[in-house]
Amino acid sequence: MDAAAHGLADRVLLSNAVFTGKENSASPAFIALKGECIVAVGHPAEAENWIGPATFVHHLKDAFIMPGVHDNHVFFTGYMSMHRGVDLTNAATVDEALQLLKQEAEKSPSGQNVYAYGWSGEDWGQPPEQSLLDEAFPERVNRH
Numbered sequence: 001m002d003a004a005a006h007g008l009a010d011r012v013l014l015s016n017a018v019f020t021g022k023e024n025s026a027s028p029a030f031i032a033l034k035g036e037c038i039v040a041v042g043h044p045a046e047a048e049n050w051i052g053p054a055t056f057v058h059h060l061k062d063a064f065i066m067p068g069v070h071d072n073h074v075f076f077t078g079y080m081s082m083h084r085g086v087d088l089t090n091a092a093t094v095d096e097a098l099q100l101l102k103q104e105a106e107k108s109p110s111g112q113n114v115y116a117y118g119w120s121g122e123d124w125g126q127p128p129e130q131s132l133l134d135e136a137f138p139e140r141v142n143r144h
Contacts, residue, residue, distance in 0.1 A: 008052035010034050014044055014059050019066040026064060085115025094124050098136050110139055 009032035018029035020041060030047035032040040040050060051057060086104045091097040097119055105114045114137070121127045 009039060009050040009055050012047050012051055012055055012057045013065060014047060015065050016062045017064045021067060082117055085117060087118050088116050089118035092123060094128050094132060098132065102136060105137060
């Protein structure tokens, strides 16, 4: 985008470490913004074309700049939430799982939640009952 055709930028970011995704590494560059839109990215020497008296220029030195990363399907977040806390995949019974949870709870502050994943209703014959957890952790019972 040409500054002459589109006007001066509201903000210009200058950094020695801009990763655009077009190359395999970060390099010196500028980013020109009008409102919330990126209107130009290029070699730092070209930044002057976008800078006017009202342009706020951020000299970021070696600060790393890259595009935002967003996964609309949130696979990563889902994966992390399903692998947080105590791994129960090797617990053959509910009682074994409770022992693992108790061990973790002993290492955690009383007000902190204890998380687990990997329980097997198929191996255990049934899902764990809330009452078992309430009995094992009376100080952590959610009383709304």
